[in-house]
Amino acid sequence: MEFLNYAFMQRALLAAALVGVTAPAVGIYLVQRRQALMGDGIGHVAMTGVGLGFLLSTSPVWMATAVAVVGAVAMELIRWYGKTRGDIALAMLFYGGMAGGVMLINIAPGGSNANLSSYLFGSLSTVSDDDVTAICLLAAFVVLVTVGLRRQLFAVSQDEEFARVTGLPVRALNLLTAVTAAVTVTVAMRVVGLLLVSALMVVPVAAAQQLTRSFAATFAIAVAIGISVTLGGTVTSYYQDVPPGATIVLLTIGVFIVLTLLATPLARRRARASAARDAACTADVPGARGTADEVTV
């Protein structure tokens, strides 16, 4: 535990834990809407923000947040209004954002693709005090939204059309989800990097699903997995001198595989139990079937 004596490791662990909480907390809603790769798209767009941060000599984290939010809102607007060419428009946004980032950082005085690389793949040792402050504030926002509005976000992500009839402000909630995802991307950027951030939004949720039947349990287990792998990966990268982002993502995939193997017998037992119950339920059906046959034939 001697790593706890280093200020940079304290910062790194705090940032990692916050990423472990926020990424799956937002990711679960993206997975529920079947937009699992949205985080990846936002990550690409955020690169332009990092580039702008270097060019204007301001904080890359805040610039990335601003650009990612704009990009996420644009993606949501394309989803509403973009008809058949929606996917092409998204591709332009993603690759334009990535190319813009590479271009800006090369133009920036003293900037090079080496700077960019720490944002692409994460770099714990360079997390500054300012970064940690920004990450704490952004993470607080993400937790407030994803936990505080969980019932509303669940309803909108499960069935948008139905949610409208409960009087929920569907468009506002969709935009809020997009903005929250964008904020999460920049929270995670320093730890796992922009290119790997989406993995931490999606894989813990997929892993948790192997064990669960309810949304609430999936949420809790996904966050628990998220914290475990981000802290575990950070400590591993300290001892083994391996890149933290890649370590964390590989650990997460490892957890997914282990849980999938463990869950197979569990799922089989559940299927058998519910099959038995269904058989019992149909005991009174034969009479009903007889009358209905007369109607349809």
Place this chain on the structure above:
Amino acid sequence: MADARTEPVISLRAVTAELGGRPVLRGIDLTVARGEVVALLGANGSGKSTAVRTVIGQVPVTGGAVEIFGTPRRRFRDWARVGYVPQRTTAAGGVPATVTEVVTSGRLSRARFGVLRKADRAAVTDALEQVGMADRAKDSVSALSGGQHQRVLIARALVSEPELLIMDEPMAGVDLASQEVLAATLRHQVEQGASVLLVLHELGPLEPLIDRAVVLRDGCVLHDGPPPKAVGQHALPGHDHVHPHDADAAPVRTGLLT
């Protein structure tokens, strides 16, 4: 008060709507009076779901007027009075959810800030009992059959204790046991005074409940009046249902559709 009782709960006047730049509704009139059960019939693609979606605001109208409980749709806020069962085309979301979680989301129109009280939880249990799914409350919705899933969606519509039920093909892909449960549930709701707009492909076991039928063809109202009789139904233009015994006869098509 007398006004509120005679006012139609749903009123569409000369409503037009487009999807993907193509006119789908070409000026339809549709009313549902208080306590009335109206069936909306027509071939696939005739605009039944689109008509229903203009009522709930999912599809914008390009002309005409939509009113719910006498209030223009845009200004209507009292959604707890409306229960909606969407047409099931896709399965559930990408994350597991229990029957209780799904039904609870229907209660959000009453639990404004998502805070559930005792009454809300009781309403969830009650709605599940009405559709005979209380014993599956903790199961994942993905483990249910099509008919059971549909019963859950109906419980989700009932849980806000609505006065108006809008159901889009509630019987499609539903096994016979569930059909009977659904018919009984609906009968109970009608007895309690609910008004109902039902999109149906065929009248089936719900026939005795239906007061009036509106038949759409190609985005226009073709018939508005007494429900067609079970046999007469086949004579309706726009009915393209192919029975096994007349599979080689060409189905009656609406012509203009394609």
